[in-house]
Amino acid sequence: xxxxxxxxxxxxxxxxxxxxxxxxxxxxxxxxxxxxxxxxxxxxxxxxxxxxxxxxxxxxxxxxxxxxxxxxxxxxxxxxxxxxxxxxxxxxxxxxxxxxxxxxxxxxxxxxxxxxxxxxxxxxxxxxxxxxxxxxxxxxxxxxxxxxxxxxxxxxxxxxxxxxxxxxxxxxxxxxxxxxxxxxxxxxxxxxxxxxxxxxxxxxxxxxxxxxxxxxxxxxxxxxxxxxxxxxxxxxxxxxxxxxxxxxxxxxxxxxxxxxxxxxxxxxxxxxxxxxxxxxxxxxxxxxxxxxxxxxxxxxxxxxxxxxxxxxxxxxxxxxxxxxxxxxxxxxxxxxxxxxxxxxxxxxxxxxxxxxxxxxxx
Amino acid sequence: xxxxxxxxxxxxxxxxxxxxxxxxxxxxxxxxxxxxxxxxxxxxxxxxxxxxxxxxxxxxxxxxxxxxxxxxxxxxxxxxxxxxxxxxxxxxxxxxxxxxxxxxxxxxxxxxxxxxxxxxxxxxxxxxxxxxxxxxxxxxxxxxxxxxxxxxxxxxxxxxxxxxxxxxxxxxxxxxxxxxxxxxxxxxxxxxxxxxxxxxxxxxxxxxxxxxxxxxxxxxxxxxxxxxxxxxxxxxxxxxxxxxxxxxxxxxxxxxxxxxxxxxx
Numbered sequence: 001x002x003x004x005x006x007x008x009x010x011x012x013x014x015x016x017x018x019x020x021x022x023x024x025x026x027x028x029x030x031x032x033x034x035x036x037x038x039x040x041x042x043x044x045x046x047x048x049x050x051x052x053x054x055x056x057x058x059x060x061x062x063x064x065x066x067x068x069x070x071x072x073x074x075x076x077x078x079x080x081x082x083x084x085x086x087x088x089x090x091x092x093x094x095x096x097x098x099x100x101x102x103x104x105x106x107x108x109x110x111x112x113x114x115x116x117x118x119x120x121x122x123x124x125x126x127x128x129x130x131x132x133x134x135x136x137x138x139x140x141x142x143x144x145x146x147x148x149x150x151x152x153x154x155x156x157x158x159x160x161x162x163x164x165x166x167x168x169x170x171x172x173x174x175x176x177x178x179x180x181x182x183x184x185x186x187x188x189x190x191x192x193x194x195x196x197x198x199x200x201x202x203x204x205x206x207x208x209x210x211x212x213x214x215x216x217x218x219x220x221x222x223x224x225x226x227x228x229x230x231x232x233x234x235x236x237x238x239x240x241x242x243x244x245x246x247x248x249x250x251x252x253x254x255x256x257x258x259x260x261x262x263x264x265x266x267x268x269x270x271x272x273x274x275x276x277x278x279x280x281x282x283x284x285x286x287x288x289x290x291x292x293x294x295x296x297x298x299x300x301x302x303x304x305x306x307x308x309x310x311x312x313x314x315x316x317x318x319x320x321x322x323x324x325x326x327x328x329x330x331x332x333x334x335x336x337x338x339x340x341x342x343x344x345x346x347x348x349x350x351x352x353x354x355x356x357x358x359x360x361x362x
Numbered sequence: 363x364x365x366x367x368x369x370x371x372x373x374x375x376x377x378x379x380x381x382x383x384x385x386x387x388x389x390x391x392x393x394x395x396x397x398x399x400x401x402x403x404x405x406x407x408x409x410x411x412x413x414x415x416x417x418x419x420x421x422x423x424x425x426x427x428x429x430x431x432x433x434x435x436x437x438x439x440x441x442x443x444x445x446x447x448x449x450x451x452x453x454x455x456x457x458x459x460x461x462x463x464x465x466x467x468x469x470x471x472x473x474x475x476x477x478x479x480x481x482x483x484x485x486x487x488x489x490x491x492x493x494x495x496x497x498x499x500x501x502x503x504x505x506x507x508x509x510x511x512x513x514x515x516x517x518x519x520x521x522x523x524x525x526x527x528x529x530x531x532x533x534x535x536x537x538x539x540x541x542x543x544x545x546x547x548x549x550x551x552x553x554x555x556x557x558x559x560x561x562x563x564x565x566x567x568x569x570x571x572x573x574x575x576x577x578x579x580x581x582x583x584x585x586x587x588x589x590x591x592x593x594x595x596x597x598x599x600x601x602x603x604x605x606x607x608x609x610x611x612x613x614x615x616x617x618x619x620x621x622x623x624x625x626x627x
Contacts (some may be wrong), residue, residue, distance in 0.1 A: 052521055071525040085522035089540050098536075102527030146526065 001064060002249070003028040004049070004154060009058035015023055018044040020210035021058070026154075026188060030280065031180050032103055033189045035197040036207035037233070042190045045207075046156050049188065050079045062153060073102070078152040082159045084143040086131040092142050093118070093127040099150040117145040119124055120179065137168045141357035148183050157189045161196060194234050198222060206230050223281075226361045231280045236316075238327045241358060242279040247271045251359055253279055257323040261299040262354045271361070281357030288317055291347035300351035303327070305342045317342060319350050379450065384599065391592035408593040421578040424592075425558050428489065428574060432496035433553035439497070440504025440553075441546055445538070447505060448512040456509075463502040470499060472567035478567060487569025495567040496557040503556065504549030511545035551609045555602055 002025035011019040019041040026032045047053040049060055051072035060067045067075060078099065086095050096117050100110045118124045121141035131139055140160060147155050157176075161169045163300050177200060180187050191197055197204050198218040205215040206229075214226045225231035228303040232239065242263075246252040251263045251271065263279060266273070289295065291302050302321040306326065310333075317329045331341060342348055395407035410420055447455045462470060474495045478486050519541075523533040561576040568577060575598070579591055 017589075020509070050521075050525055052524075072521070073527045073529055079522070079525045081518040081522055083516050083518050085516060085518040087519060087537060098523075098528075099526040102532065150527075 002026060003030075004062075004188070005061040006045070006049070007059050007061065007352065009048065009055040009060065010052065011048065012056050017210050017261045019048070019055070020213055022207075022210070023058075024205055024212060024215055026186060028186055029184055030327070031187045031189065031202045033191060033197045033201035033204045034207055035191055035194060035204050035233075037192055039209075041210040042192075042207050043158060046079070046158055046188065046190050049154070050077055050156055051075050059338075074313050076153040076155075077156060078147040078150065079156040079158065080143045080147045080160045082162055084131075084139045084160075085098055086139055086146070087144055088131055089309070091130055092123060092134070095131070095142055096146045096149050099146065103150060113149055117149040120148070121145045121180070132280075135170065135288070136164055140164065140172060144176075144179060148179065148185055151183065151185060153186065154255055155185050155187050157187060159191055160189075160250065161191070161193075169196070173308070176200060198234070206233060208233075225360070228278055228280070231358075231360060233257040236283050236328065237280050238283065240279050240325055240327075242277060244271050244273055244275040244277075244359070247273060250354060253359060255279060255323075256325075258321060260303060260323070263357055263359050264355050266359060271359070275360035275361055277359055279357055279359055281352060283316060283328040283330040285352050285356040286327060286329040287351050288331055288342070289349050289351075290342075291349050293349060295349060295351040297351035298354050299356075300349055301346060302349050303326075305344055305348055307344070308342070315341070317348070319348055321350075387592050387595045388599070389590055391596045393592075396588065408589040412590050412593045412597075413614040417573070418575075418590070418594065420576060421573045421575045424489065424572055425575040428492050428496060429554050432493050432500060432557045433550050435493070435497040436500030436553045437504050437546060437550045439597070440501040440549055441499060441508050441542070443505035444508025444512065444545075445542075447509045456471055459505045460502050462499055463506070467499075467560075467562040471495075474498070475566040487567060487572075489572050491567045491569070492564055492572055492574070495563050496553075496560060499560075499563060500553035503552050504546075507549045507552070508542055508545045511542050515541060528556065547608050551605045554583040555605055558601075579603060 004026040006024050009022050010017065022041075022045065034045060036042050044053065048055055049067075051067065051070065053070070062075070062077070072219070087098065090098070093114055096114050097110050100113055105113075114127075115348040118127055121144060123138060123141055123145065126134060126138060126142075131142065134142065140163075143160070145246075147157075161172050161176075164172060173196060178188075189197070189200060198221075201218055202215055203215065204221055206213045206221065207267060208229055214221060214230045216224075221230065222234050225234060225237075228239065231237045239338055240255050240258075242253040242255050245254050245260060245269075247265065249265060251265045253261050253263050255261055267344060287295065287297065301321055303321045305317055306320045309316040309318075312333070314330050314332050317331065319327050319329060321327055327350055367378065389401075391408055392399055392404050392406070394403040394407065395401075443455075465480075474491075475487075478491045478494075482491070520533055520537060523537045525531070528536060530626050559576055562579065564574050564577060568574065573581075575594070579594065582588065582591060
């Protein structure tokens with residue numbers, strides 16, 4: 001049985017539906033992420049799981065028990081807040097001991113557990129400090145230690161890495177994964193940063209306007225987005241209006257004035273000729289070479305380099321196609337000493353394989 | 363930044379204007395002359411006269427009793443009002459609590475007098491009515507200070523406490539109360555000083571049996587200003603100064619905060 005079940009939960013604020021009939025479940029030991037742009041309802045959902053808010057309809061169940069009448073302090077669920085919410089008048093040690101004291105554990109037990117928790121987040125030498133004497137990353141780790149010290153059934157994390165700079169965020173991501181693995185506590189993580197979600201999660205629910213658009217493992221979410229929103233929200237994607245010309249083992253699509261391409265036939269879906277939608281393909285699936293070089297790929301077009309973004313490890317080339325559309329192609333800069341293969345205005349050939357990309361009709 | 367001499371001069375003038383009268387009072391309280399005119403010689407005479415003046419000592423005891431009781435009650439009620447204003451973000455609550463602060467004192471005094479006479483009867487004016495009146499006008503000050511302290515705080519702290527297993531009462535006792543303690547003390551001290559030197563409202567609500575210090579001094583001045591008043595004023599000044607020092611020790615953040623707020627507006 002799932003550890004946490006959210007069943008047909010709806011929450012309205014005046015006329016605004018923040019969470020609209022959402023159902024999902026989280027398994028014990030899982031790192032589960034609610035991902036979506038701000039205002040998609042992910043934080044409202046988190047607050048309802050923590051007990052700070054109540055669903056208008058539907059229910060939230062922990063181990064099969066409805067949490068409706070359980071106040072936040074009685075739920076074996078702890079939250080790591082975006083602002084960390086450390087108690088400013090208590091030392092690091094006292095902050096971490098707080099949930100244990102509330103649970104009325106004895107002094108000795110509390111001391112041992114606090115020591116362990118400090119060890120776990122590598123803050124033993126900061127035990128007697130107050131929160132305002134710590135750096136952002138250290139505060140974050142105190143908040144995590146405080147949330148985990150009592151081994152809750154569920155730890156909710158509300159954009160906990162949002163306030164950290166890029167380098168520190170990456171480091172904390174690694175620490176988060178290690179913490180989750182070492183403690184075995186189930187994590188429900190809320191974020192709007194898709195890269196973070198992909199890196200951390202076992203499963204991700206992509207939300208938009210109060211609904212779950214797709215719930216999947218990170219690689220499936222990235223590789224097989226169910227609709228335009230998910231394809232666009234997760235990673236970078238090239239998107240082109242397309243019409244189905246022939247549907248068999250493979251799909252033949254008409255990309256407007258560009259002409260025909262072959263694309264993989266979507267699984268578990270029947271498509272009729274004339275159906276319209278979009279063809280999506282990730283930049284790293286698009287090969288790029290000089291226009292005079294030939295390619296064996298069935299889909300290829302010649303265009304000119306409009307711009308490129310040199311990131312260091314890779315360069316993204318933005319190529320103008322004959323119909324005025326643009327396509328992005330990614331080229332790893334693996335050749336030593338060479339970072340730029342093409343100049344602005346260079347004619348280039350972009351191509352991709354028959355099994356690359358996807359046709360989405362919604 | 364380079365500061366012009368004009369700035370120093372005007373600053374000195376302002377401070378001189380504020381403090382010279384106070385210094386004069388202190389100096390003349392030690393002057394061995396019945397007249398507040400010229401320096402004759404040093405004496406503690408006026409202090410010993412003051413201590414032996416039964417009417418004055420009774421008034422001082424009255425004032426202290428009123429100030430202690432009223433500031434305690436006002437702090438209790440004002441703290442609750444401040445927390446309520448913070449938690450339930452209605453418009454009406456701050457309006458209702460803070461209006462008495464902006465009201466002219468004479469208005470409050472007259473309306474309290476009418477209220478006491480019409481509801482409690484003409485014989486009701488006593489120590490109790492003065493305490494009620496003082497509590498009334500101090501609540502708003504405490505509430506505004508407590509609310510200012512709460513507004514500066516991260517709201518999720520209180521949710522975090524609940525989240526980590528604290529009941530609402532434990533959250534108040536272990537988190538909210540320690541955090542607003544400086545504001546509560548500041549409010550208490552402020553109420554105390556407001557109460558101990560209040561004249562207008564006390565004048566209307568005290569009746570005959572309850573002379574307070576300001577009322578007694580006023581009566582004395584009508585006859586003749588003796589240096590005894592200077593001695594009394596000096597002692598009150600010391601008391602107030604002590605309060606300010608305590609306030610700045612226990613709530614240093616509060617004093618700074620109000621300065622910053624003032625600059626922002």
